[in-house]
Amino acid sequence: MRAMVIAATGGPEVLTMAEVPKPKKVNAELLVKIVAAGINPIDAKTRAGGGVSAEIPSYPAILGRDFSGIVIESPFEACAIKPGDEIFGIIGVPRVAGTYAEYVAVPVMSVARKPPRLSHTEAAGVPLAALTAWGMVVDVAKAHEGQNILIHAGAGGVGHFAVQFAAYFGAHVIATGSQRNASWLRELGAAEVIDYTTTRFEEVLDHLDVVIDLVGNVHDDTGSRSLDVLRPGGLIINVPSGSWPTLLDDAEIAGVRATTYKVSDDGATLAVIARLLETGDVHVHVDEVFPLAEAAAAHQSLEGGHTRGKIVLTVSDLT
Numbered sequence: 566m567r568a569m570v571i572a573a574t575g576g577p578e579v580l581t582m583a584e585v586p587k588p589k590k591v592n593a594e595l596l597v598k599i600v601a602a603g604i605n606p607i608d609a610k611t612r613a614g615g616g617v618s619a620e621i622p623s624y625p626a627i628l629g630r631d632f633s634g635i636v637i638e639s640p641f642e643a644c645a646i647k648p649g650d651e652i653f654g655i656i657g658v659p660r661v662a663g664t665y666a667e668y669v670a671v672p673v674m675s676v677a678r679k680p681p682r683l684s685h686t687e688a689a690g691v692p693l694a695a696l697t698a699w700g701m702v703v704d705v706a707k708a709h710e711g712q713n714i715l716i717h718a719g720a721g722g723v724g725h726f727a728v729q730f731a732a733y734f735g736a737h738v739i740a741t742g743s744q745r746n747a748s749w750l751r752e753l754g755a756a757e758v759i760d761y762t763t764t765r766f767e768e769v770l771d772h773l774d775v776v777i778d779l780v781g782n783v784h785d786d787t788g789s790r791s792l793d794v795l796r797p798g799g800l801i802i803n804v805p806s807g808s809w810p811t812l813l814d815d816a817e818i819a820g821v822r823a824t825t826y827k828v829s830d831d832g833a834t835l836a837v838i839a840r841l842l843e844t845g846d847v848h849v850h851v852d853e854v855f856p857l858a859e860a861a862a863a864h865q866s867l868e869g870g871h872t873r874g875k876i877v878l879t880v881s882d883l884t
Contacts, residue, residue: 566584566585566586566587566666566667566668567582567583567584567666567667567857568582568583568584568585568627568662568665568666568667569581569582569583569627569628569665569666569857569858569860569878570582570583570585570624570625570626570627570665571612571624571625571626571628572624572625573624574611574612574613574614574618575612575613575614576613577609577612577860577861577862577864577865577868578861579612580612580628580665580860580861580864582857582858583625585625585627585662585666587667587668588662588668588669588670589670590638590640590670591670592640592672593640593641593672593673593674594640594670594671594672594673595636595637595638595639595640595646595652595670595671595672595673595676596636596637596638596668596669596670597632597634597635597636597637597652597654597668597669597670597671597676598634598635598636598637598667598668598881598883599632599633599634599664599666599667599668599669599880599881600632600633600634600635600685600686600689600879600880600881600883601632601633601634601685601686601688601689601877601878601879601880602629602631602632602633602663602664602665602666602689602857602877602878602880603629603630603631603632603664603689603690603691603692603693603694603875603876603877603878604629604631604860604863604864604867604875604876604877604878605630605631605693605694605722606722606805606867607630607693607806608628608629608630608663608864608867609864609867609868610806611628611658611659612628612864615806615807616806617658617659618659620659620660621659622659622660626659626662626663627658627662627663627664627665627666628658628663628665629658629663629664629665629666629878630655630656630657630658630663630664630692630693631653631654631655631664631689631690631691631692631693631694632653632654632655632656632664632669632671632689632692633651633652633653633679633683633685633686633687633688633689633691634651634652634653634669634685634880634881635649635650635651635652635883636648636649636650636651636652637668640673644673646673646676646678650678651678651679651685652676652677652678652679653676653677653679653685653688653689653691653692653835653839654671654675654676654677654692654830654832654835655675655676655692655693655696655828655830655835656669656671656672656675656830657675657830665857665860665878665880666880667880667881672830673832674830674831674832674833675830675831675832676832676835677832677833677835677836677838677839678836678839679839680839680840680842680843681843682842682843682845683842683843683849685883686851686854686877686879687849687851687877688849689877689878690722690849690850690851690874690875690876690877691835691838691842691849691875692835693722693828694722694723694725694726694875695726695835695838695847695849696828696829696831696834696835696838697723697726697804697826697828698723698724698726698727698729698730699726699730699834699837699838700826700828700829700834701727701777701802701804701826702714702727702730702731702734702777703730703734705800705802705824705826706731706774706775706777706800706802708730708731708734708735708736708775709734709735709736710734710735710736711735711736711737712735712736712737712774712775713736713737713739713772713773713774713775714731714736714737714738714739714773714774714775714776714777715739715740715741715766715770715773715775715776715777715791715794716728716731716738716739716740716741716755716776716777716779717740717741717776717777717778717779717780717787717791718741718742718779718780719740719741719742719746719750719753719755719758720740720742720743720746720749720750720873720874721779721872721873721874722872722874722875723779723804724740724742724777724779725750725753725850725873725874726847726849727777727779728740728750728753728754728755729753729754729846729847729848730847731754731777732753732754732755732756733754733841733846733847736775737756737757738754738755738756738757739755739756739757739758739759739770739773740755740757740758740759741758741759741760741761741766742758742759742760742761743760743761743762743871744760744762744763746758746873747760749873753848765790766790766791766794767790767791767793767794770794771793771794771796772794772795772796773794773795773796773799774795774796774799774800775795775799775800775801775802776791776794776795776799776800776801776802777802777804778791778801778802778803778804778809779804779805780805780808781803781804781805781807781808781809782808782809783805783808788801788803788808788809788812788815789809789815792815792816792819792821793819795819795821796821797820797821798820798821798822799821799822800821800822800823800824801816801821801822801823801824802823802824802825802826803823803824803825803826804825804826806825812825849874849875850873850874850875851874851875851876851877852872852873852874852875852876853866853872853876853877854876854877854878854879855876855877855878855879856878856879857878857879857880859878860878863876863878
């Protein structure tokens with residue numbers, strides 16, 4: 566099968582097309598023909614030598630955790646998911662080969678049926694970002710009415726889902742973003758939008774319950790400044806790996822709670838999210854679409870830092 570691989574870590578140019586063996590399903594796995602694959606920041610970090618690159622077992626390696634596609638083989642005859650079914654899901658890169666490829670073998674428990682109203686291109690932009698947002702907002706922060714939640718980088722892949730989930734569960738949502746995304750963030754459910762290019766958020770906010778930190782301290786000390794806007798005992802959840810090594814110590818000194826977050830390959834939760842997507846209560850925004858052969862250009866665009874929502878690769882000609 567065709568796949569975009571890396572023979573070593575480096576810049577986007579290390580992504581090259583190759584012919585590699587088609588995966589074989591084992592145990593309770595599905596064999597899936599990939600129609601589209603999502604691009605995520607962890608892909609770019611890993612490709613560049615950070616992220617989870619230290620755990621890549623061998624090269625050439627295939628990146629990519631998100632996909633939407635069509636089932637080719639089921640693990641057993643009575644499996645609820647049959648050949649021909651349209652599904653979307655997430656896989657455990659780097660333990661297994663990723664989704665920048667024509668086929669993938671994936672555990673049944675890591676997928677859900679694709680919402681009919683979504684194209685494969687749209688569905689491929691959902692799994693990792695939406696599951697990350699759900700885990701932070703719903704499972705950890707337990708978003709509810711009367712809660713004040715600040716979401717940094719609200720217009721990004723994870724951020725635009727986090728805004729929607731927090732608002733859906735009744736929280737008062739404040740998002741940071743650029744002026745060009747302000748009206749869109751309000752449409753997603755943000756009650757307030759702070760333009761980070763003109764306003765220091767810590768000068769206009771205080772006594773918040775939760776901060777969803779999708780930036781860390783890699784830019785303008787966003788993480789550390791966020792501690793100042795939390796109430797005593799408030800909670801900060803930091804996501805980007807390696808973005809704030811002193812998080813726990815800094816939070817303890819500030820008198821607030823803190824945690825990092827790692828997403829689980831949870832098909833059951835993805836099925837719940839699928840229902841919200843199908844009813845229109847939640848939306849995915851795909852900003853750019855590239856063919857698989859142009860994965861390097863997709864990474865370059867992602868690393869530019871101005872993506873609204875998601876970037877997706879198209880792998881096959883199916884819609």
